[in-house]
């Protein structure tokens with residue numbers, strides 16, 4: 001089994017955290033790959049050219065991050081990370097909400113990279129930023145709905161919050177309760193070992 005990751009990708013980090021939480025040895029599985037390097041083995045495994053991607057021993061592959069996280073949890077962890085949210089449509093929606101915020105945060109990062117090429121779009125920049133502000137405000141108002149047990153929702157949320165500090169520290173988010181919850185989660189070894197870099 002091989003997990004293609006990039007240490008700057010918040011999506012890859014969710015899979016890295018789950019890998020550790022289910023007790024697999026990351027040293028034997030993780031392979032750092034910059035998606036822009038277009039390595040052949042990686043592109044064969046995921047023609048979309050995105051990390052994370054999991055190559056299985058039978059040559060088949062699994063992506064995207066949500067499918068990889070569920071695969072690891074189902075195959076190696078008796079679904080313990082999915083169970084706290086799977087029974088509730090409202091919590092599954094909150095999980096999608098966090099995934100949507102990850103998409104906005106990465107899209108805004110790409111917009112910032114375009115600025116270096118003088119291709120910045122004020123329209124998209126402000127649309128992504130206001131989506132993030134609204135989305136975090138919603139999260140702050142709904143944080144008490146999170147289940148007590150660690151779940152894929154907690155993992156995605158913590159990767160999102162850290163990615164915001166990593167790439168968008170200029171955006172002042174009002175989300176003290178979200179930050180407090182994530183601070184507690186970040187004391188886990190799985191998060192400490194996978195802090196964003198790059």
Ligand SMILES: N[C@@H](CCC(=O)N[C@@H](CS)C(=O)NCC(=O)O)C(=O)O
Pocket residue numbers: 008009010011012035036049050051052063064065066106
């Ligand atoms: N929905 C995908 C998104 C993955 C994704 O966009 N990864 C980025 C890194 S943060 C990537 O590999 N980008 C390379 C590209 O788009 O060419 C997931 O959840 O895995």
